[in-house]
Amino acid sequence: MNCKLNLITASLLVASAPSMAANFAVGNANTDNLNQEKYECKRCTNTTGYSGSVDISAGYIDSDDVHAANALGTDQEGFVTAVSGDIEYQGEQGYQARIQAHQLGFENSTANISVGQKGLFNVDADYSLITTYQSGDAQSNLYYDDGMMVPGDTYVFELSQQREKVGIGADFNQDFYQGYVRFDTEDKTGYKSSSLVSPSPVNFGQRVDSTTDSFTAGAALTGQNWLTELSYFGSQYKNNTDHLSLPTYYDVYAATPDNQAHQVSLSGQYQLDRTVMSGRYIVGRMIQDDDLIQVAGNPIQNWDGEVDTTDANIRITSMLSNRLRIGGSYDYSNRENNSSVFEFQQYNFDSVSGTFKENVATDVERSTFKVNASYRIASGYRLQAGYDRKDIERTYSDREETNEDSLWAKLSIRAIDNVIIDMKAAHSNRGGSEYQATELTSSEDNSLLRKYYLADRERNEVELRVSHTPLDWLSVDLTGRYAKDDYDDTVIGLTESEDYGYDINLNMQLTKHVSAYGFAGQQWINSAQAGSQSYSSPDWYADIEDEFINLGAGVSYGGLMEDKLTLGADYLFSNSSSDTYVTAEGTSPYGDYFSYNHSASLYANYALNDDMALKLTYRYERYYDTDDAQVTPDQVPGMVTLGELNHNYNAHQIMLNFSYVL
């Protein structure tokens, strides 16, 4: 009660204070008495010329699992080398150039070159290589040969995908207009896990070889209190692999078709005193007209897949007074599928069943309306609240309309010295049109099923965040959150889920040269669902309990040996687990499905002199994951898998880095 009174009293006091809108933009400066004749900048530091550093690294990697390459940046073993650097040239007339590189020579690396004149133009070129390793122990007896999967002896291969991207762009800026243009091309290659039906399921390593080109260009005009931009974005995906066949089943697996997408966007912003309005209108088209596989029952050569999109929104936010801000927005998004619809003969496993089915061209239309207000109750106390309404309409769906109403509020407290407190709560309710199975989508589904993304749902969320800086050298952040979803009208399907957790972060600047950090967090996600084998009321239930633990700490100790040496260490632990308990006639827990990871590194930086430095780094990766669903290739009769793709390894990396500082 006291608190309430205090807040009201304080707010009245503040309300009586004169309104004052501070705007310190340099354009508003009063320069009537300015005299720059004596501006000589004698004490300024001229940084023209070259600056930055070049780093050459050499080291040794010990690893027996290619999965470690995700963390270590390369799948190379033994002696490895890499080049990094960041060199900038600054000319007298504002011309500049920069070259940045990170771990060139590794399978995860980047490089960038940019040249230009500050504030006028810039041209840059980028290169990046990202490789993601899933497993080095996948097994298969199918050999890819120009679209044919040829059976043979079982062999071991690597499931990994590499993205190699090259881009070039330019932008210019002159007075009140700006423009930019950019082109990127990315090649993706490798193998990913997939499966085909022949007629029993056979997992195989699907060859990936595709190119995605994207192009964007835009022009903008800037005024005193307005902005506008017109831009184009185009993207073309080209798959360089063909449909897959087995010797006995031709074209058993369709290749991902080539596609392209185009978007034209017009956006703008207008500021009227303390009210800002912005809006955007985008029209787009997605096209896919690749040749279809020619089989009996296919009436067309190629399908004219075409989706037209419209995205538009308008936003407004206004500071009505120094204490009250209100805002609102309306978003509209329409995905209109204008693709042709035909009847296609469907297979029943390997024989033609004679049934025909129409493809379904689904339209999705969304609109979102939001209003919010922020009110400064008193100095250091701010209350925000808002209401959101989302409507989605989709054709040929079990539920063609859904709508969700959300209310949220947040209290931010900054009145206590060195303490920041944010409390947030939200409640939302999703409903919609009558839920019904349609012939086109799910004529066979249990009538008690409510698909979780369409079902009625009540969601409640709370979050508390506290940041405390008790001492100049110490800060503590604590966040706790809880969310609960109830699907009260769902009998079959996902019936409820909750998601809660906390995290704590500590940062310490113990002395001028010693800093340390630590963090810890846990999260639990519990879900419950029901199913019915008897195609009536529920006769089995599944409870899924996900848990995640994350811990980390590190220290950096500099200023040693007359400021030449810095020592440091970092450690990270994470544990992901998911336990599933299925209850039918009794409860049977699933087998193991978890992973854990220890990452540690120790480093020493030593400055040889003003121009040269050495860094010695040791990294350790311990990784373990297991999944009882993973079985040996022939363990399940009638099915062929890629084998057990679990990991259990220790990996070590030691690198010596030599830096030359320009």
Add this chain to the structure above:
Amino acid sequence: MMNWCRNILASISVILYLCTFNAAAAPWDDMTGDEVSQKLVEKFAEGKYSPKGADSCLMCHQRTEGVADIFKGAHGDLTSKDSPMAGLQCEACHGPQGNHNRGGKEPMIQFGKNSKLDAPTQNTVCQGCHNDPEQMAWHSSTHNLEEIACADCHVVHAAKDPALDKLTVNDTCTSCHTREKADMNKRSAHPMKWDQMTCIDCHSPHGSMSESALNKPTVNDTCYSCHAEKRGPMLWEHAPVTENCVTCHNPHGSVNEGMLNNRAPQLCQQCHADDGHASRVVLQPGMDAFGGGKSCLNCHSQIHGSNHPAGSLLQR
């Protein structure tokens, strides 16, 4: 003579003290935020700028930690016509000197966590120059409504702003977004923890006109920018896939493989309950083709859509 020396020493001590800038404790710390703001508004309106620009400031602040680092970055560039150094120099951002040089007690515009000014007021300084299309959605952005100051993320007194460097931008974001920081370390996640991907590959910290400040108009458009093969349209679509990728995936990370919200078959069975095998209870994961290997995806592997004429069941 002795008194003269003592006076000189005392004067030097006072000057040294006044010139010792302590970021954690400004001389105007005993003023309230409103008082500081009021004073700065008056000073700004008065426009009493120093006679020698940066030289006036650096007379005391040259050795203050970090101050001279401005010259290593764009804001201290002496060669650019757009740099503050081509105009009012230090006072372009920190406001007119006024009487600050007489003892250092008069407040100047200060940025960052020790500033007495609220974030929107600090930000007016930055927005005075940075009013370009990248900031078009700033005013309605979550960061603005949450009163995040530009200086909370950006460092201009430095050779390299951590928020603009691919290798450090994730640290900048996750210093507040701690949940997403943890998510990076889950069993499956985008390669954020090794900085191969960054938060700004998908999100615009200055706000965007899309939900969750995404760079692209929709969630799916954002995903397609790297996963263009899933864009289609496909002859046979999987409705929730075309509607929203996050219906099944959590792009920040998951304890399940494939960044899935749940694993198969349970995830699939949350939407599929036909009079057949989709309703079948799977008591153990590795016992048969329903729970072993890729589970439902053993057969329905074209889960993101199929272009096979006979692919309506997303098998081919």
